Amino acid sequence: MGSWVRTRSSAIVHHIRAFSMMDFRGSSWSYPNFQSDSSSTLLLCSFPYNIASLFSVKRFKSTVAGKQLDPQHATDSHNQALDFPGGKVTYTSGIKFILGFSEKRIPCYRVLDDDGELIRECDFEQVNKELAVKMYSDMVTLQMMDTLFYEAQRQGRISFYLTSFGEEAINIASAAALSKHDIVLPQYREPGVLLWRGFTLQEFANQCFGNKADGGKGRQMPIHYGSSKHNYVTVSSPIATQLPQAAGMAYSLKMDKKDACAVVFIGDGGTSEGDFHAGLNFAAVMEAPVIFVCRNNGWAISTPISEQFRSDGIVVKGQAYGIPSIRVDGTDALAVYSAIHAARNMAISEQGPVLVETLAYRVGHHSTSDDSTKYRPLDEIEYWKMDRNPVNKFRKWVESNSWWSEREEAEHRSSIKKQLLQAIQVAERTEKPPLTELFSDVYDLPPSNLLEQEKQLRQTINKHAQDFPSDVSLN
Ligand SMILES: Cc1ncc(C[n+]2csc(CCOP(=O)(O)OP(=O)(O)O)c2C)c(N)n1
Ligand SMILES: [Mg+2]
Numbered sequence: 455m456g457s458w459v460r461t462r463s464s465a466i467v468h469h470i471r472a473f474s475m476m477d478f479r480g481s482s483w484s485y486p487n488f489q490s491d492s493s494s495t496l497l498l499c500s501f502p503y504n505i506a507s508l509f510s511v512k513r514f515k516s517t518v519a520g521k522q523l524d525p526q527h528a529t530d531s532h533n534q535a536l537d538f539p540g541g542k543v544t545y546t547s548g549i550k551f552i553l554g555f556s557e558k559r560i561p562c563y564r565v566l567d568d569d570g571e572l573i574r575e576c577d578f579e580q581v582n583k584e585l586a587v588k589m590y591s592d593m594v595t596l597q598m599m600d601t602l603f604y605e606a607q608r609q610g611r612i613s614f615y616l617t618s619f620g621e622e623a624i625n626i627a628s629a630a631a632l633s634k635h636d637i638v639l640p641q642y643r644e645p646g647v648l649l650w651r652g653f654t655l656q657e658f659a660n661q662c663f664g665n666k667a668d669g670g671k672g673r674q675m676p677i678h679y680g681s682s683k684h685n686y687v688t689v690s691s692p693i694a695t696q697l698p699q700a701a702g703m704a705y706s707l708k709m710d711k712k713d714a715c716a717v718v719f720i721g722d723g724g725t726s727e728g729d730f731h732a733g734l735n736f737a738a739v740m741e742a743p744v745i746f747v748c749r750n751n752g753w754a755i756s757t758p759i760s761e762q763f764r765s766d767g768i769v770v771k772g773q774a775y776g777i778p779s780i781r782v783d784g785t786d787a788l789a790v791y792s793a794i795h796a797a798r799n800m801a802i803s804e805q806g807p808v809l810v811e812t813l814a815y816r817v818g819h820h821s822t823s824d825d826s827t828k829y830r831p832l833d834e835i836e837y838w839k840m841d842r843n844p845v846n847k848f849r850k851w852v853e854s855n856s857w858w859s860e861r862e863e864a865e866h867r868s869s870i871k872k873q874l875l876q877a878i879q880v881a882e883r884t885e886k887p888p889l890t891e892l893f894s895d896v897y898d899l900p901p902s903n904l905l906e907q908e909k910q911l912r913q914t915i916n917k918h919a920q921d922f923p924s925d926v927s928l929n
Contacts, residue, residue, distance in 0.1 A: 478752065478813050560769045562813055563793060564783035568842065570850025572788075579631075579792040583857045589630050589787055590852045593622040593845045594863075595870050596646045599655065600818070602874045603662055607676075607822045611882060612662045614676045618643050620785070620817030623844035624749055626650055627790035628717070632798060635714040637703055639687045639696040642677055643749065643816075644719045651684040655873050659881035666887040673892065694724045697733025697746070701807075704737060704744035708805055715743040715801040723754020725768055734775040737807035745797045746772065746809040749784065751816035756829040772809030784814025785844040788851065814844065888927040889915075 535542040565578040572578075581589070600617035607615040618625055625646025632638070638647050645658065657669070661679050664672030670680060670688065680688025687703075690696065700718035707714050724730055725748060737744050748768040752759055765771060772779030778800060782793045790812060797808040815838035819826040826835070852858045893900060893908050900908075915922050 478750075478815070554764065555766055559766050560781050562781045562783050563789055564786045565788035565792060566786045566847055566851055568847065570847045570854065572851070577792070578788050579795045581788065581791060583855070585630060586852050586855070587857055589626050589791070590845075590848055590858060591866050592626045592646065592650055593787070593848060594866060595655075596622050596625060596649055597845055598867065598870050599645075599649070599658060599874060602871075602878065603658075603676075604818075604822065606662070606878055611878070612676050614822055615662065616642060616677050616821040617818035618646060620838055620842075620844065621749060621751060621812075621814050622646060623787040623790050623848060624747070624784045624812045624814055627787040628747060628794045631791045631794035632717060633714060634685065635712070636798070637685045637687065637700075637707070637714065637716045639700045639703070639716060639718040640679075640689050641693070641696065641719045641721055641724060641749070642689045642691075643721065643751075645677070645679060647719075648679055648681060648684055648686050651681075651686065653679065653681055653684055653686075655870075655877040656880060657681075659874075659877040660884065663878075663881040663884070664886065665881055665884035666891075667881075667884050668887070671891045671895075672887045694720060694727035694729035694733070696720070697724075697729050698736060699733075700744050700746075701733050701737040701740065701742050704742035704801075704807070705740050708741070708743055713802065715745060715798060717745045717747060717798075719747045719749060721754060722748065722750040722752070722759050722762055722768065723757060724748075725771065726754075726762055731775075734772065734777060734807070734809070738775045738777050741806045743801040743805050744807045745794065745801050746777070746807065747794070748809065748811045750811055750813050751784075753816050753820070753826070753830070755820040755824060756826070758830075767811055767813075769809065769811040772811075777807045777809050779809040779811065781811045781813065784812030785842045785847060787844060787848040814838075815842070886923065886926045888929050890929060 533544075535544045565573060565576050567573055596618060600615075600619060603612065603615050604617055606612050621643060625644055626649075629638075629647040629650035632647075634651055638644075640647065649658075656667075658679065660667040661670060661674070662676040664674075664676070666672070670678065674688070675691070678689040678691070680686060687696065687699070696718050697720060700716045704716035707716065718733070720730060734746065736742070737746070750759065750767055754762060759767075767781065769779045769781040780793055780797070783789050793810055797810050800806075801808050815835075816826075817835060817839045849858065849863075889911070892911075893904055897904065912928065915928065
């Protein structure tokens with residue numbers, strides 16, 4: 455990584471562009487070289503056939519597997535095969551270990567170049583003006599919400615916050631490609647999905663302030679949003695627990711023959727948890743319609759991906775579990791939209807899991823409890839913030855279609871700023887939930903240890919009243 459930083463300069467960035475490579479935390483991913491489908495007159499005519507073929511694994515049954523044997527390994531002169539459960543396996547007489555990595559890394563699918571221009575002859579799902587404008591304006595809203603809530607935390611008005619800077623396209627474009635009936639299980643850096651589905655700025659503010667209008671009754675840390683109305687399962691702090699849950703949820707959708715899938719988000723760090731592997735394997739074996747979206751942003755707090763895994767990112771892990779998988783440029787809203795759209799079609803029509811690995815650097819600190827300049831160089835952050843900014847890139851494309859202008863930009867920003875300031879003020883002024891709510895809802899009859907805790911809490915508050923917020927009703 456050090457050398458990446460030392461050697462990076464605008465000349466090198468230019469050089470990287472010239473060779474169509476994306477330099478992501480010390481390693482390069484090439485973008486796939488798209489071939490146009492000669493049978494199609496329009497880009498879209500070949501979709502989703504071509505993009506679906508980019509997914510790196512085909513699900514196969516044992517009988518099919520026999521026919522799909524890789525001729526490269528069929529070196530036994532007798533040309534025999536071992537008929538073993540799971541499919542036929544050819545023999546080889548050489549001691550040949552398969553490598554832990556392949557020389558050529560899995561390419562990264564993109565539609566827009568760094569200047570927001572369409573790559574020639576690429577496959578993508580068409581986006582009309584109305585959709586593109588909503589996608590772009592929601593990306594801006596998300597960015598502004600992050601900026602203002604982050605400041606509110608710095609001012610001591612909320613206890614914690616976490617931004618999605620750099621990952622706005624993943625948030626919004628993935629949400630745009632889904633149906634509102636799809637059940638979303640977030641990690642925590644995906645509030646944009648909820649924003650897209652209609653969760654209001656006031657609802658976001660209420661949750662962060664933990665007031666009595668918060669659907670979670672102020673019991674969760676800020677950013678732990680959830681909404682049954684919007685099919686968005688509440689964020690839970692322990693990393694990766696949502697993956698096996700998503701497999702189970704998808705399986706229940708399958709049993710109920712619903713035209714919907716589960717969509718679960720996970721960070722690169724989350725893939726080191728056992729639950730990641732359990733979730734993928736369950737989904738593969740049970741053929742559950744779930745999309746695993748792994749946001750590879752290069753960092754898990756201060757742990758770089760070089761210390762997280764030695765594989766070619768996460769996309770190959772999907773393949774290892776027999777799940778069709780694709781790597782996507784997470785700074786490219788059109789690529790994310792097209793890939794998730796195709797993934798959803800596959801998950802539902804084939805009734806099985808799909809994995810999408812997005813590459814987009816975490817531009818902000820991990821959270822308000824972190825200072826990322828302590829462990830990563832400023833110019834690396836700056837490069838992703840400026841040169842690879844997903845919002846700016848998508849704006850260029852939307853503007854090039856004459857769908858957005860400077861005037862609309864200014865109006866949108868001013869309106870959202872007003873709404874956010876108002877939402878923060880209202881949330882701050884709204885009472886906190888009463889103390890009794892802290893102990894209700896979970897059990898029909900509270901167990902003795904919970905009753906004991908409540909008693910102790912009340913005694914402590916009486917004794918040290920000055921240390922407790924005065925706006926919390928003790929009833
Ligand atoms: C089981 C578990 N272990 C550790 C933590 C502490 N923790 C919170 S966020 C985080 C980093 C996760 O990184 P990643 O999955 O890459 O997501 P990102 O923050 O980059 O979006 C860690 C280690 C936790 N919440 N749960
Ligand atoms: Mg990460």
